[in-house]
Amino acid sequence: MIVCYLKSEVKNELKANIANKDIIGLVPTMGSLHKGHLSLMKTAVENCNQVWVSIFINPTQFNNESDLKNYPKNFKKDISLIESVSKKIKVFCPEINEMYEKGLNYNQYNFNGIDSKLEGKYRKGHFNGVATIVSKLFELFKPNQAFFGEKDFQQTQIVKRLIDLEKHKTKLIICPTVREKNGLAMSSRNNLLSQKNRENSSIIFHNLNYVKTHFKKTDFDQIISKCIKSINSYDGFKTEYFEIVDSFSLSKQKKYCENKSYRVFVSVMVDEVRLIDNILLN
């Protein structure tokens, strides 16, 4: 398996393949891979003839030092998981200086307000940090296709806008959220949960589905306060936000109107671990 640590190594690898007109697929990750990432890789392998996985814990998207420090790392396991999908996948895992030669600065983008909602309210600068690293990766790989998970739906909309703003020729592929048996969305952070909290976290998906069943006939405020109460009833669970929003603008909605598309988003602090999830309602 090819593992590159330097941008120059990646460029050499890519040069060798340009002649074949390979379709380049990129799966950007921060490592600590799980089944959600593996499903992105499988889709990439099915659709592209050269697939790259980047593993880089991007400091500029963390607004909380302890979150960055505690972010799970498991490089050896990551490599063997990637190999389990395909030994042909190539890996890029740069050091921080390789991606941020001039210091840890991020670009300021105009995301048309998408970045100030939901996650943006709780993680100042987060999406500028995400877009900065994705932009650097797109510049390097010039991927034909890039694969992101629906669990981070707001992030996918940021990447979509980034592609428009910077005119990247990359097609954004959004892959469905992969869930544990109890409905908990796969996330690298799940490994930080105690066994009990991991089991109890099924309440999150349960409530998203409750919204899906009731949102057409019940006032949104009423549904939401019921869901927040249900989630917060577990020891150590504290809902940060629970919002029904317009699927495109991600702005908060009050009641159901026909011909509109809605999504429900949630973020819950489970002891020290922050879990997010969302589903499409219609």
Ligand code: PAF
């Ligand atoms: O979703 C992630 O893991 C990260 O936000 C990403 C897209 C790899 C950028 O660092």
